[in-house]
Amino acid sequence: MSSKVTFAFDNNPLGVYHAGQVISGTAELTTDRPKTIRSIFITINGYGETRWQESVEKPGDDGKTTKSMETHTSTEIYYSSDKYVYGQSGGSQLELPKGKFVFPFHTTIPPNAPTSFNGSHGQIKHEVTLTIDRSVRYNNIFKQCFTVILPHDLNTKRENAQPLKRIEEKSFWWGSIFGANKPMVMDVSTSYSGYVPGQKIHFHLVLDNQSDVQCQDVKVRLLKNVTYRANSTNKEQLKSTESRIADMHCGEVVKHNKAQFDEYLLVPPTTPTTVGERDPIRVSYTLRFIAKTFRLHGGGDLVVDFPVTIGTLPLLGSGEDKGPGQTASSNGSVNSYPGAPIFQEDVSDEQFESSTFKPRYPVYTFGQPGNAANGAPAATPSLYPRAEDTPPVAPLPYAPNPVTPVAKPTAPGPQKIPPYPTNSPAPVPAAAPGGGHFEVLGFSIPPGYQPTPSAPGAAPPAGIGWK
Structure with a gap:
């Protein structure tokens, strides 16, 4: 692995937004060896595309009808924003040292952006993309999808x-x-x-x-x-x-x-x-x-x-x-x-070609406890996801790139200073053996649990069976 990028959304671990909201977060780039590049930029966009094939009959030059496959396709871009986080477009070659670097991103989703969708013949996708523009070799592209929901009251x-x-x-x-x-x-x-x-x-x-x-x-x-x-x-x-x-x-x-x-x-x-x-x-x-x-x-x-x-x-x-x-x-x-x-x-299990991303949609828990406190009517839900609506997660352990004075240029033209590596995240302490809950096939078993003793082999089944 030469490069790896981890995306994180601010106060939104599930990556669910409504049209009109501001999306922000960080892209953490890790490289294990130096790279010669021209720039690094982050793109946030939303687009829709459809594609399918159908068999059609057309008259040939000899007057006979022939069958052929015809492809129907369309693409529509709803919004797109680019931001250069290192270097510039068409700039000179730069040296990106190995290490870990963090780049922030943010943009405003248009208020009429359509809802995310993944189907058999098309998709509506919203995603964040980090691109490493390399002058000699192919570009390195890393993507992270997120869900956008157009409110429907x-x-x-x-x-x-x-x-x-x-x-x-x-x-x-x-x-x-x-x-x-x-x-x-x-x-x-x-x-x-x-x-x-x-x-x-x-x-x-x-x-x-x-x-x-x-x-x-x-x-x-x-x-x-x-x-x-x-x-x-x-x-x-x-x-x-x-x-x-x-x-x-x-x-x-x-x-x-x-x-x-x-x-x-x-x-x-x-x-x-x-x-x-x-x-x-x-x-x-x-x-x-x-x-x-x-x-x-x-x-x-x-x-x-x-x-x-x-x-x-x-x-x-x-x-x-x-x-x-x-x-x-x-x-x-x-x-x-x-x-x-x-x-x-x-x-739905349908997907468009190789896209495996599953959007998340709002689900209401009607009639279940916890929707209202002490029997009082629950508050009117917001049209927009909030941080308190989702389980909290640990913040991303990173430090901003330090600002260093730029050396006096020795040649005309702007000089590029590579980003500095961030502090490495602290290792996660291992759980104490024998303590806390542990998972077995998705079931949580509390500490101190003792299984029920099995009945003797000659004992009758006591009427236990399938209903």
Whole structure:
């Protein structure tokens, strides 16, 4: 290893910011041998890109149709700032001695910067890059991604607080064979049209199966719909995908029977619904209810779809939601909030080409202790991540480069003085043997823990088993 760079964000160990905030931190460069360079500069930028291939048919010179692969791509830069922390652009060669050096960085994220995203055909990425410009050899480039979230307050639109309700029915040709063609009827409703990650989508569903077809299962799914936009041959191209991010099974409903389900679907950490109309990547969501039937019976499944909005700030009073038609608890307040969110990685496994970065999105812990003190309503959460919302971490142990008087130049033109190495961080003391907690496969075992004695081999299992 000739060079290594460690990035650290000031008072923000998770690297999560909202559009409009100031991002600052340090880049710690470690080299194990001297380098001949021209400059070192740090870039902070945000950009979006899409790319995919499709098979197209085109007429050939001989009049016959031929198939070929066509690539659709687009790139859009939202902001970019460069700062030379050592040397200058196009400067003369400099000697960078081996050692450890720390360079600060900071910039303001534009207030309309889009939310970070990583998908199968595109990405919206925000990153810090340190580049060592070398005159003879290839440049050394080091990157660190961070998450940017464009705030989406669900309270700004009334339709987000409106309940969803619909009644759909479906008939099957299987019943008409025997002279009875009664339908399967689904009546479904929710409390709201807008939710945030960590919130439960409570729903009320009644399936009246008057038909001669058995419903194998009633499924509820939250689907993420992504539309990618690109330009190719002076024509806009679109690519749409649909993926399931939450799923539950309510159960079967046999023919000539009726069943009611009052359940909920938990919204996982996921990208907020896109606000901009011309973004190269647009994200929307569909809440789907499915009454699954046998294909042999004909007609397909009974499906009810609702468009839902996923935001970053919940609706007022939505933390007291118990389901459509049910009243909130008497000690709840319609103005209460669930408290400040935590930030968790995107639940989606999709990624754009070789990009493995997972953005973090706000997740609210509805109904869990610690959101309010002594039973009082929790304070209104901030639209922006704060240092107290994340676990504290030890500060980066470094000292600034000392300022040394510049020697009198012996030749015309500015002289470059290489950065001085910083103090080496103090070694971390090793934990005392046998003391404190220790981790075994992710479980924390307290000190003094004694395992439960095993039962004799001939002892009966005493009714213990799987439920």
